[in-house]
Amino acid sequence: MQGELSFTDVVREILRPHPEGLTPQQIREFVKIGYPQYVGTPSHLKNVAAGNYKDVDHAVLARIYLACRGASDIAADKSRKPHLMTLLADATSVETRADDFIEGEDLAKLEADIGTLYVLSTGLYTAEQVEIVKIGITTGSVDKRITQLYTTGVPFRFTILSQLETTNYSKLEQALHCLFDKYRINKSREFFTGNCLKFLPDLIAIHRKIEEA
Structure with missing residues:
Protein backbone atom coordinates (compact mmCIF):
# COMPACT_ATOMS: atom_id res chain seq x y z
CA MET A 1 0.00 0.00 0.00
CA GLN A 2 1.15 3.51 -0.72
CA GLY A 3 0.56 4.62 2.86
CA GLU A 4 3.20 2.16 4.06
CA LEU A 5 5.97 3.74 2.01
CA SER A 6 8.50 6.06 3.58
CA PHE A 7 8.62 9.46 1.93
CA THR A 8 12.01 8.58 0.45
CA ASP A 9 10.46 5.47 -1.11
CA VAL A 10 7.72 7.67 -2.57
CA VAL A 11 10.40 9.78 -4.24
CA ARG A 12 12.07 6.61 -5.54
CA GLU A 13 8.77 5.37 -6.99
CA ILE A 14 8.27 8.70 -8.75
CA LEU A 15 11.81 8.79 -10.16
CA ARG A 16 11.92 5.15 -11.28
CA PRO A 17 9.99 5.62 -14.57
CA HIS A 18 11.85 8.85 -15.30
CA PRO A 19 15.49 7.91 -16.03
CA GLU A 20 15.99 11.36 -17.54
CA GLY A 21 15.47 12.80 -14.07
CA LEU A 22 13.04 15.21 -12.45
CA THR A 23 13.41 18.48 -10.61
CA PRO A 24 12.20 18.70 -6.99
CA GLN A 25 9.34 20.88 -8.23
CA GLN A 26 8.28 18.18 -10.71
CA ILE A 27 8.55 15.51 -8.02
CA ARG A 28 6.29 17.63 -5.80
CA GLU A 29 3.59 17.68 -8.48
CA PHE A 30 3.76 13.88 -8.79
CA VAL A 31 3.47 13.58 -5.01
CA LYS A 32 0.38 15.82 -4.98
CA ILE A 33 -1.29 13.75 -7.73
CA GLY A 34 -0.26 10.21 -6.84
CA TYR A 35 0.50 10.36 -3.12
CA PRO A 36 -1.77 13.09 -1.67
CA GLN A 37 -1.56 11.59 1.83
CA TYR A 38 2.03 12.88 1.99
CA VAL A 39 0.90 16.48 1.40
CA GLY A 40 -0.36 18.67 4.22
CA THR A 41 0.88 16.35 6.95
CA PRO A 42 0.78 17.52 10.59
CA SER A 43 4.50 18.31 10.28
CA HIS A 44 3.88 20.45 7.19
CA LEU A 45 1.01 22.34 8.82
CA LYS A 46 2.97 22.87 12.04
CA ASN A 47 5.95 24.30 10.19
CA VAL A 48 3.82 26.58 8.03
CA ALA A 49 1.96 27.83 11.11
CA ALA A 50 5.31 28.48 12.82
CA GLY A 51 6.48 30.54 9.85
CA ASN A 52 9.26 28.12 8.88
CA TYR A 53 7.81 27.78 5.37
CA LYS A 54 5.60 30.08 3.29
CA ASP A 55 3.03 27.38 2.56
CA VAL A 56 2.52 23.62 2.33
CA ASP A 57 4.04 23.55 -1.17
CA HIS A 58 7.30 24.93 0.22
CA ALA A 59 7.24 22.45 3.12
CA VAL A 60 6.79 19.52 0.71
CA LEU A 61 9.61 20.85 -1.46
CA ALA A 62 11.93 21.00 1.55
CA ARG A 63 11.01 17.40 2.43
CA ILE A 64 11.87 16.31 -1.12
CA TYR A 65 15.30 17.93 -0.90
CA LEU A 66 15.92 16.22 2.46
CA ALA A 67 14.80 12.83 1.12
CA CYS A 68 17.12 13.11 -1.88
CA ARG A 69 19.98 14.36 0.30
CA GLY A 70 19.67 11.35 2.56
CA ALA A 71 19.34 8.58 -0.03
CA SER A 72 22.51 7.02 -1.41
CA ASP A 73 20.72 5.86 -4.56
CA ILE A 74 19.34 9.27 -5.57
CA ALA A 75 21.77 11.52 -7.44
CA ALA A 76 21.43 15.28 -7.70
CA ASP A 77 22.84 17.22 -10.65
CA LYS A 78 23.69 20.41 -8.79
CA SER A 79 25.05 22.14 -11.88
CA ARG A 80 21.43 22.76 -12.84
CA LYS A 81 19.01 25.16 -11.19
CA PRO A 82 16.80 23.72 -9.90
CA HIS A 83 18.68 20.48 -9.25
CA LEU A 84 17.89 17.44 -11.39
CA MET A 85 17.28 14.28 -9.35
CA THR A 86 17.79 10.79 -10.80
CA LEU A 87 17.49 7.30 -9.35
CA LEU A 88 20.71 5.30 -9.73
CA ALA A 89 19.79 1.96 -11.31
CA ASP A 90 22.61 -0.13 -9.85
CA ALA A 91 22.89 1.48 -6.43
CA THR A 92 21.85 -0.11 -3.16
CA SER A 93 18.91 1.64 -1.55
CA VAL A 94 20.36 3.02 1.66
CA GLU A 95 18.96 5.99 3.53
CA THR A 96 21.82 7.73 5.29
CA ARG A 97 19.46 10.11 7.08
CA ALA A 98 16.35 8.52 8.53
CA ASP A 99 14.87 11.52 10.31
CA ASP A 100 11.96 13.51 8.94
CA PHE A 101 12.94 16.89 10.38
CA ILE A 102 11.95 19.78 8.15
CA GLU A 103 11.62 22.21 11.02
CA GLY A 104 14.67 24.44 11.15
CA GLU A 105 15.76 23.70 7.58
CA ASP A 106 16.16 26.56 5.11
CA LEU A 107 14.55 25.93 1.71
CA ALA A 108 16.68 28.54 -0.08
CA LYS A 109 19.86 26.90 1.20
CA LEU A 110 18.56 23.43 0.33
CA GLU A 111 18.02 24.64 -3.23
CA ALA A 112 21.46 26.29 -3.33
CA ASP A 113 23.20 23.27 -1.75
Whole structure:
Protein backbone atom coordinates (compact mmCIF):
# COMPACT_ATOMS: atom_id res chain seq x y z
CA MET A 1 0.00 0.00 0.00
CA GLN A 2 1.15 3.51 -0.72
CA GLY A 3 0.56 4.62 2.86
CA GLU A 4 3.20 2.16 4.06
CA LEU A 5 5.97 3.74 2.01
CA SER A 6 8.50 6.06 3.58
CA PHE A 7 8.62 9.46 1.93
CA THR A 8 12.01 8.58 0.45
CA ASP A 9 10.46 5.47 -1.11
CA VAL A 10 7.72 7.67 -2.57
CA VAL A 11 10.40 9.78 -4.24
CA ARG A 12 12.07 6.61 -5.54
CA GLU A 13 8.77 5.37 -6.99
CA ILE A 14 8.27 8.70 -8.75
CA LEU A 15 11.81 8.79 -10.16
CA ARG A 16 11.92 5.15 -11.28
CA PRO A 17 9.99 5.62 -14.57
CA HIS A 18 11.85 8.85 -15.30
CA PRO A 19 15.49 7.91 -16.03
CA GLU A 20 15.99 11.36 -17.54
CA GLY A 21 15.47 12.80 -14.07
CA LEU A 22 13.04 15.21 -12.45
CA THR A 23 13.41 18.48 -10.61
CA PRO A 24 12.20 18.70 -6.99
CA GLN A 25 9.34 20.88 -8.23
CA GLN A 26 8.28 18.18 -10.71
CA ILE A 27 8.55 15.51 -8.02
CA ARG A 28 6.29 17.63 -5.80
CA GLU A 29 3.59 17.68 -8.48
CA PHE A 30 3.76 13.88 -8.79
CA VAL A 31 3.47 13.58 -5.01
CA LYS A 32 0.38 15.82 -4.98
CA ILE A 33 -1.29 13.75 -7.73
CA GLY A 34 -0.26 10.21 -6.84
CA TYR A 35 0.50 10.36 -3.12
CA PRO A 36 -1.77 13.09 -1.67
CA GLN A 37 -1.56 11.59 1.83
CA TYR A 38 2.03 12.88 1.99
CA VAL A 39 0.90 16.48 1.40
CA GLY A 40 -0.36 18.67 4.22
CA THR A 41 0.88 16.35 6.95
CA PRO A 42 0.78 17.52 10.59
CA SER A 43 4.50 18.31 10.28
CA HIS A 44 3.88 20.45 7.19
CA LEU A 45 1.01 22.34 8.82
CA LYS A 46 2.97 22.87 12.04
CA ASN A 47 5.95 24.30 10.19
CA VAL A 48 3.82 26.58 8.03
CA ALA A 49 1.96 27.83 11.11
CA ALA A 50 5.31 28.48 12.82
CA GLY A 51 6.48 30.54 9.85
CA ASN A 52 9.26 28.12 8.88
CA TYR A 53 7.81 27.78 5.37
CA LYS A 54 5.60 30.08 3.29
CA ASP A 55 3.03 27.38 2.56
CA VAL A 56 2.52 23.62 2.33
CA ASP A 57 4.04 23.55 -1.17
CA HIS A 58 7.30 24.93 0.22
CA ALA A 59 7.24 22.45 3.12
CA VAL A 60 6.79 19.52 0.71
CA LEU A 61 9.61 20.85 -1.46
CA ALA A 62 11.93 21.00 1.55
CA ARG A 63 11.01 17.40 2.43
CA ILE A 64 11.87 16.31 -1.12
CA TYR A 65 15.30 17.93 -0.90
CA LEU A 66 15.92 16.22 2.46
CA ALA A 67 14.80 12.83 1.12
CA CYS A 68 17.12 13.11 -1.88
CA ARG A 69 19.98 14.36 0.30
CA GLY A 70 19.67 11.35 2.56
CA ALA A 71 19.34 8.58 -0.03
CA SER A 72 22.51 7.02 -1.41
CA ASP A 73 20.72 5.86 -4.56
CA ILE A 74 19.34 9.27 -5.57
CA ALA A 75 21.77 11.52 -7.44
CA ALA A 76 21.43 15.28 -7.70
CA ASP A 77 22.84 17.22 -10.65
CA LYS A 78 23.69 20.41 -8.79
CA SER A 79 25.05 22.14 -11.88
CA ARG A 80 21.43 22.76 -12.84
CA LYS A 81 19.01 25.16 -11.19
CA PRO A 82 16.80 23.72 -9.90
CA HIS A 83 18.68 20.48 -9.25
CA LEU A 84 17.89 17.44 -11.39
CA MET A 85 17.28 14.28 -9.35
CA THR A 86 17.79 10.79 -10.80
CA LEU A 87 17.49 7.30 -9.35
CA LEU A 88 20.71 5.30 -9.73
CA ALA A 89 19.79 1.96 -11.31
CA ASP A 90 22.61 -0.13 -9.85
CA ALA A 91 22.89 1.48 -6.43
CA THR A 92 21.85 -0.11 -3.16
CA SER A 93 18.91 1.64 -1.55
CA VAL A 94 20.36 3.02 1.66
CA GLU A 95 18.96 5.99 3.53
CA THR A 96 21.82 7.73 5.29
CA ARG A 97 19.46 10.11 7.08
CA ALA A 98 16.35 8.52 8.53
CA ASP A 99 14.87 11.52 10.31
CA ASP A 100 11.96 13.51 8.94
CA PHE A 101 12.94 16.89 10.38
CA ILE A 102 11.95 19.78 8.15
CA GLU A 103 11.62 22.21 11.02
CA GLY A 104 14.67 24.44 11.15
CA GLU A 105 15.76 23.70 7.58
CA ASP A 106 16.16 26.56 5.11
CA LEU A 107 14.55 25.93 1.71
CA ALA A 108 16.68 28.54 -0.08
CA LYS A 109 19.86 26.90 1.20
CA LEU A 110 18.56 23.43 0.33
CA GLU A 111 18.02 24.64 -3.23
CA ALA A 112 21.46 26.29 -3.33
CA ASP A 113 23.20 23.27 -1.75
CA ILE A 114 24.59 25.40 1.08
CA GLY A 115 24.54 24.05 4.61
CA THR A 116 26.38 23.81 7.89
CA LEU A 117 28.54 20.94 9.05
CA TYR A 118 28.57 20.92 12.85
CA VAL A 119 30.46 19.10 15.58
CA LEU A 120 28.75 18.85 18.96
CA SER A 121 30.10 17.81 22.32
CA THR A 122 27.73 15.36 24.01
CA GLY A 123 29.02 15.62 27.57
CA LEU A 124 29.56 11.85 27.58
CA TYR A 125 32.84 9.92 27.60
CA THR A 126 34.05 6.43 26.77
CA ALA A 127 35.48 4.11 29.41
CA GLU A 128 38.88 5.49 28.42
CA GLN A 129 37.61 9.03 29.15
CA VAL A 130 37.56 10.07 25.50
CA GLU A 131 34.73 12.45 24.74
CA ILE A 132 31.92 11.37 22.42
CA VAL A 133 31.02 13.89 19.69
CA LYS A 134 28.25 14.17 17.13
CA ILE A 135 28.99 15.19 13.52
CA GLY A 136 25.97 16.28 11.51
CA ILE A 137 24.53 18.78 9.06
CA THR A 138 21.70 21.28 8.79
CA THR A 139 20.67 24.12 6.52
CA GLY A 140 19.23 26.02 9.46
CA SER A 141 20.72 27.21 12.72
CA VAL A 142 22.76 24.73 14.74
CA ASP A 143 21.10 25.94 17.94
CA LYS A 144 17.69 25.02 16.53
CA ARG A 145 19.03 21.63 15.49
CA ILE A 146 20.20 21.04 19.06
CA THR A 147 16.72 21.91 20.30
CA GLN A 148 15.29 19.33 17.88
CA LEU A 149 17.71 16.69 19.13
CA TYR A 150 16.58 17.25 22.70
CA THR A 151 12.96 16.58 21.67
CA THR A 152 13.98 13.06 20.57
CA GLY A 153 14.86 12.18 24.17
CA VAL A 154 18.60 11.73 23.68
CA PRO A 155 20.53 11.70 26.99
CA PHE A 156 23.16 14.24 25.96
CA ARG A 157 24.12 17.79 26.90
CA PHE A 158 25.06 19.23 23.53
CA THR A 159 27.43 22.16 23.08
CA ILE A 160 28.82 23.41 19.78
CA LEU A 161 32.51 22.60 19.24
CA SER A 162 32.70 23.84 15.65
CA GLN A 163 30.54 24.68 12.66
CA LEU A 164 31.27 25.38 9.01
CA GLU A 165 28.89 26.74 6.39
CA THR A 166 29.88 25.44 2.97
CA THR A 167 28.67 24.22 -0.39
CA ASN A 168 28.37 20.47 -1.02
CA TYR A 169 27.95 20.09 2.74
CA SER A 170 26.14 16.74 2.68
CA LYS A 171 28.97 15.12 0.71
CA LEU A 172 31.45 16.51 3.22
CA GLU A 173 29.47 14.93 6.05
CA GLN A 174 29.27 11.59 4.24
CA ALA A 175 33.03 11.65 3.57
CA LEU A 176 33.83 12.38 7.21
CA HIS A 177 31.50 9.62 8.40
CA CYS A 178 33.27 7.15 6.09
CA LEU A 179 36.78 8.28 7.01
CA PHE A 180 36.00 8.30 10.73
CA ASP A 181 34.35 4.87 10.75
CA LYS A 182 37.02 3.43 13.08
CA TYR A 183 36.05 6.06 15.66
CA ARG A 184 32.31 5.39 15.42
CA ILE A 185 30.46 4.56 18.64
CA ASN A 186 28.63 1.24 18.41
CA LYS A 187 28.00 1.79 14.69
CA SER A 188 25.80 4.78 15.51
CA ARG A 189 26.00 6.85 12.36
CA GLU A 190 26.69 10.33 13.74
CA PHE A 191 28.50 9.64 17.04
CA PHE A 192 32.27 9.26 17.24
CA THR A 193 35.07 9.41 19.78
CA GLY A 194 36.81 12.75 19.96
CA ASN A 195 40.02 11.15 18.67
CA CYS A 196 38.79 11.88 15.15
CA LEU A 197 38.79 15.64 15.67
CA LYS A 198 42.54 16.06 15.19
CA PHE A 199 42.05 15.16 11.52
CA LEU A 200 39.12 17.51 10.97
CA PRO A 201 41.01 20.75 10.09
CA ASP A 202 43.05 19.08 7.34
CA LEU A 203 40.00 17.38 5.83
CA ILE A 204 37.99 20.59 5.88
CA ALA A 205 40.91 22.41 4.23
CA ILE A 206 40.91 19.83 1.42
CA HIS A 207 37.15 20.22 1.02
CA ARG A 208 37.50 23.99 0.77
CA LYS A 209 40.20 23.71 -1.89
CA ILE A 210 38.01 21.41 -3.94
CA GLU A 211 34.99 23.71 -3.64
CA GLU A 212 37.06 26.76 -4.59
CA ALA A 213 38.72 25.08 -7.59
